[in-house]
Amino acid sequence: MVLRVIQWATGGVGRAAIEHIVRHPDLELVGCWVHSPEKSGRDAGELAGLDPIGVRATDSTAEILALDADCVLYSPLMPDADEVRAILRSGKNVVTPLGWFWPTEKERAAMEPAALEGGVTLHGTGIDPGGATEQQPLFFSGLSSAITFVRGEEFSDIRTYNAPDVVRYIMGFGADPEKAKAGPMQGLLARGFEQSVRMCLDTLGFADAEIRSNHEVAVATAPIDSPAGVIEPGTVAAQRFAWEAFVGETKVVRVAVNWLMGEENLEPAWTFGPGGERFEIEVKGDPDCSAVIHGWHPASVSAGLLRNPGIVVTAAHCVNSIPTVCAAPPGLLTFVDMPVVTGRAHPDLAG
Structure with missing residues (x-):
């Protein structure tokens, strides 16, 4: 079953995530939230530097929350716990590089009720933190x-x-x-x-x-x-x-x-x-x-300004975690609770 994914924000991680989602055989991009009105209405593929993919970006939180989707990849500049709770209550799993890697009891108590209410899972991952540091x-x-x-x-x-x-x-x-x-x-x-x-x-x-x-x-x-x-x-x-x-x-x-x-x-x-x-x-x-x-570093400063591998790695770890997160029981999910997360074959080489 193909999982329906929303990309929340189109900064460096968000743009790279759209690339990864489009190539992943088990995922389909169905929505895209953007911060600025200038991006609203534009094709999400174009925002990521790709050809148009037929997904219109929106700056309306209500529109995103009402959308039928399995997961939101949440990557704005700064996390907003209220936003994440609203996404969870709307019945969408959340994968994010912005926290909740190893939540304290206080953090768990603040987020878990929303996940249980929505019947979904919250998972924090990335690369630094979220990978190389633990x-x-x-x-x-x-x-x-x-x-x-x-x-x-x-x-x-x-x-x-x-x-x-x-x-x-x-x-x-x-x-x-x-x-x-x-x-x-x-x-x-x-x-x-x-x-x-x-x-x-x-x-x-x-x-x-x-x-x-x-x-x-x-x-x-x-x-x-x-x-x-x-x-x-x-x-x-x-x-x-x-x-x-x-x-x-x-x-x-x-x-x-x-x-x-x-x-x-x-x-x-x-x-x-x-x-x-x-x-x-x-x-x-x-x-x-x-x-x-x-x-995970670019060959030069100019290359990094065009496409920084560290940002791409962060997005890939999030995207590749989505199928496992969507299959997990509702609540908060950490790395140590998960099976091995892997990438998938290039579309040109997939069986």
């Missing part, structure tokens, strides 16, 4: 025993992220260092990455642990060109955010992102190191394991 470390931990430490860490050139307003005004690049540290980004990221840490702690069975966060910045020593405008000397040009869990003084989990505006003209002189842009997975146990993932 799913992959937990997967590789299954090949070891007596685990003492797991880590998922991102190293990315933020110049390839084509969202200038987000980079400058939310992420704080180009700002005074103290202003950036006092800005909203640490709190926004913590909503997801602390869930990554807790998923690892709870699933691996570590004793009561303390989660500590850290935020470091490097400033530009010369003007740096970026899609968010010129990063002036003395302003933020690189950031590291980390969340680490300790049992006593033993570090047992690390989740971190390293975001640089290139490797030149930084103070401190941070670099990606010989591995370049990458995701790293590490497990300490019997035996140890480490993995480096390439391919």
Whole structure:
């Protein structure tokens, strides 16, 4: 049975998700919500850079809620729990990269009644968080025993992220260092990455642990060109955010992102190191394991501005989860409750 899917928002993840949905043999795009009136009425395929597919985008929430569909892939810039509850109550499953990866009891209590009322499921997934920061470390931990430490860490050139307003005004690049540290980004990221840490702690069975966060910045020593405008000397040009869990003084989990505006003209002189842009997975146990993932970063800044593989990966993980989520019992569904999620063969090679 082909599942009917609505794409909610057409930012980077939303556009990539439309591509994936159109190619998936078990999914059909039947609706598309957009934020701006300028996009309303346009063909969803055209918004994603594809040929027209006969699905008209709308900025009407009521229209989307009334639509007959199995699942909504919910990916606006920021999550709105009230919106998600309304979607769930309308009888539509929700897959999102914006949270609920490992909900607290409070978060579960806030969302589960709506899912049960609608007879549907809410699932948070993605890549960072939602994949490299908990799913992959937990997967590789299954090949070891007596685990003492797991880590998922991102190293990315933020110049390839084509969202200038987000980079400058939310992420704080180009700002005074103290202003950036006092800005909203640490709190926004913590909503997801602390869930990554807790998923690892709870699933691996570590004793009561303390989660500590850290935020470091490097400033530009010369003007740096970026899609968010010129990063002036003395302003933020690189950031590291980390969340680490300790049992006593033993570090047992690390989740971190390293975001640089290139490797030149930084103070401190941070670099990606010989591995370049990458995701790293590490497990300490019997035996140890480490993995480096390439391919989720573009070959150049200009290529990333056209189509960033990290965004495409995030969308793919969401889209490929939809059939499992739609088949699950109503409620909240986490990665550890699911079978293996895979992609599907290219349409030209499918049997």
